[in-house]
Amino acid sequence: MRKKKYPRIFNILPLLLPLLLSGCGSALMAPKGEVGSELKSLILTAFGLMLIVVIPVIVMTLLFAWRYRHSNLMAKYAPDWSHSNKIEVVVWLIPCVIIFFLAILTWQTSHSLDPHKPLADKEDTLEIQAVSLDWKWLFIYPEQGIATVNEVAFPVDTPVHFRVSSGSVMNSFMIPTLGSQIYAMAGMDNDVHLIADKTGTYPGRSTNFSGAGFAEMTFDAHVTSEQDFQAWVDKVRNANDDTLSFPDSYRQLAEPSEDVPVKYYSNVSPSLYKDIIDSFRYGDGGQGAHAEEHDEVAMSAEAAE
Known part of the structure; x- marks a missing residue:
């Protein structure tokens, strides 16, 4: 059996990954003070809330592509399907809830992390x-x-x-x-x-x-x-x-x-x-x-x- 030939880049890719990720460090992610620590917490919290939408979308995209691939004859064929109330509720409700929590978080931190706010007497x-x-x-x-x-x-x-x-x-x-x-x-x-x-x-x-x-x-x-x-x-x-x-x-x-x-x-x-x-x-x-x-x-x- 003939072995598949892959480009040489795939052989050295594991060695290149550390170099590709070496620029991901950030002073904001390594704070040395009270204000910097709170900003880091805010960034990670907002990032985590947004991942609640992003991760399911990525997973469903891959699952749908796999389930409805051309070679899968077991997948249900519904050419006349156009709407689902259940799907609409999920698609709109979850982002609205996340935006609501982000709005509250933004309001609170806009005041608590105000750069003009004194930290002491x-x-x-x-x-x-x-x-x-x-x-x-x-x-x-x-x-x-x-x-x-x-x-x-x-x-x-x-x-x-x-x-x-x-x-x-x-x-x-x-x-x-x-x-x-x-x-x-x-x-x-x-x-x-x-x-x-x-x-x-x-x-x-x-x-x-x-x-x-x-x-x-x-x-x-x-x-x-x-x-x-x-x-x-x-x-x-x-x-x-x-x-x-x-x-x-x-x-x-x-x-x-x-x-x-x-x-x-x-x-x-x-x-x-x-x-x-x-x-x-x-x-x-x-x-x-x-x-x-x-x-x-x-x-x-x-x-x-």
């Missing part, structure tokens, strides 16, 4: 101001009086309030392992609350295309112990005597640049983040928070005349 939360630039990330620590470029650090098990804005076009701030993303828009003060329950270094990036240097617009998020975080803050303070203020040194930093290395600023203007936002809000060419005051003075002078 303000006194127990670390505030970090994040500004997207072309093509780098600026992180300002208002309480510590320091700033960094393309590197952020915070203690483990400490709620972090990221206030997010943009010094250029719209971007999106995300540390996938920790959870939600939030958009960074010029002239707007957005925010997202995150927390990490394990120490480590987690990649962060922009998830909204913003031009030529978008691919290198990444940063490292260092989650450390409280003691190591304080040591990191001291390292930034002692790294140099560079001061970041608006508009002079900030304008230099904001110039478009690609693949920017980590940079530390040991001194930061207390109103830097507000000045960046106000520069877009008032269009004052660098006066920032003082624009409103100048406008009031000008209006008073015109009224006096």
Whole structure:
């Protein structure tokens, strides 16, 4: 008897499967924080509910193809069949029930996983101001009086309030392992609350295309112990005597640049983040928070005349 010849690909297919599946890993499926864990649970729950419809459809498709194959003469032949109330009930009722449960789940998680919802009291939360630039990330620590470029650090098990804005076009701030993303828009003060329950270094990036240097617009998020975080803050303070203020040194930093290395600023203007936002809000060419005051003075002078 002649043996059937199969393409060689079938002989090496078992060896290729691990390579084909090697890209299935995802930071969302390996969370390191409370928000990320809840998002993973939501994804798996919704996926499981949808499989209630998908799996039976796949199984029935294969069974029908087998039962009503051309060579099966035992299958019932019913050319005039057109409708079944029982089948209609099953086909419509099950998806409607699943959609009902998904609607409830979506409503609840839209509120419980709201990125603007604080995870703890303000006194127990670390505030970090994040500004997207072309093509780098600026992180300002208002309480510590320091700033960094393309590197952020915070203690483990400490709620972090990221206030997010943009010094250029719209971007999106995300540390996938920790959870939600939030958009960074010029002239707007957005925010997202995150927390990490394990120490480590987690990649962060922009998830909204913003031009030529978008691919290198990444940063490292260092989650450390409280003691190591304080040591990191001291390292930034002692790294140099560079001061970041608006508009002079900030304008230099904001110039478009690609693949920017980590940079530390040991001194930061207390109103830097507000000045960046106000520069877009008032269009004052660098006066920032003082624009409103100048406008009031000008209006008073015109009224006096």
